[in-house]
Amino acid sequence: MRTRRGTGKAVGRLVGRRALAGVPVLLVVTFGVFGLAAVSPFDPVQQYLGSAGLTASRETLDQVARNLGVDVPFWQQWWNWLTSAFGGDLGESSTYRQPVAEVIGGRLGWTALLCAVGLAVAVALAVVLGVAAARRPGGALDRAATSLAYTLEAAPSFWVGLLAIWLFALHLGWLPAGGLTDPGTDEITAGGVARHLALPALVLAISQMPWFLLYVRQGVSDALAEDPVRGARARGLRERTVLFGHALRSGLLPVLTLVGTRTPEVITGVLLIETVFSWPGIASATSEAAMAADFPLLASVTTLSAAAVLAGNLLSDILYGLADPRVSLEDL
Known part of the structure; x- marks a missing residue:
């Protein structure tokens, strides 16, 4: 042990x-x-x-x-x-x-905020929909959630972003179309950041949710057929406890591998989303550095992205090793 x-x-x-x-x-x-x-x-x-x-x-x-x-x-x-x-x-x-350090330092926090909120929403939605779909495989909810996942996976993130701007900003007027502050002011407030963050974070969540949803659905569905979960049901435990306390814990193990494998996709998605919503993050500086042949900035941003991919793979291995006692961290 x-x-x-x-x-x-x-x-x-x-x-x-x-x-x-x-x-x-x-x-x-x-x-x-x-x-x-x-x-x-x-x-x-x-x-x-x-x-x-x-x-x-x-x-x-x-x-x-x-x-x-x-x-x-x-x-x-x-x-x-x-x-x-x-x-x-x-x-x-x-x-x-x-200086490049100042450019990156002034933008890195906004990109990290967008990624954190977007991924948190994506995982939360994937867990809820995935568990609900796995509860009755082949049912109407399962078919609807699976179809939704495949449809969203095929939709380009920039297209989803433009559609979100048209619906929520231009047509309904609920949220701002982009940027970090309202027109005519440079004042940054918590409420203003939350309003301007809502759309790009939602689009990022939608672009990343499908794979998490499918993995959760498959993992929980497999876990429900295992003997420990059947035993929990036989002991008379509530269905909610069986689903979230036993099946979900086992079903989330494959999801941990996505933390590393989806990192490049997240970086690409953030690049497009920040461009669409004029979000002042570090990803948007990448295209500007490439167009201007800004070697120092381009090299620094690319190095940071590569380091993020390596860190994502490392994090997924650590989480998997800690969650599954059968996996030896020495062998990873």
Whole structure:
């Protein structure tokens, strides 16, 4: 039987192993970013100067290139950025004309808030609908929930976002169409953030709910056929206790694997949703950095996304290992 101290040591060793394995992955990812940016048709100097770059002299263009650090081969640009990043300097963003650390720091919290609320709503809806569908497999509710899941899975998140804006913002006027504050004011309040967060979080939840719903439905349905759950019913326990206290606990184990596998999908979904709703998160800065060939910002955002994927997989393995005593954390 696991002890709390032994479990903590096993988790620490797993985190250490994954951290060491993740270093070369992040190095390759950042190198690939600079390589792709080098062959991009976008000229960072022209993007930085804008229309003034069309009439600028060669001396001016060369000086701007030196200032931006793009007058050397891409591998040297990568090495310069990497050595500075290890020292805590992520470089200067040519898009926002400020340090990359400040750009990310000012946006990361809003993206984290959107992801947290959206995923929490998605899991809550998936659990309720999944358990209700699994209670009577093949019934009307089961067929309706399964059909809904497949339909939402096929719907692009940006399309759902535009439809939500048309319905709730333009047609009904219940919620704002986007942004973080109301037009004509820059004041950020808790109530205003909640109102502006509602639509993008709902769309994110809708885009992520289908797979969770299907996994919960299948997991709970399988658990209801197992002997321990049958025994709980035979002892006369209430149906609610059987469903949520026994079947759901066993049925949620496969859902834990989705925490890691769905991380890339969540990142992609957030990118589209933040763009549709003009949400001031870090994902929206990715497209702007790519269009402007903003190497330091692009490399930092991509590294952060790759680290999030690695962290998501690590979290799912830890949760699965802690939830299922048959799984050894040493083998993950």
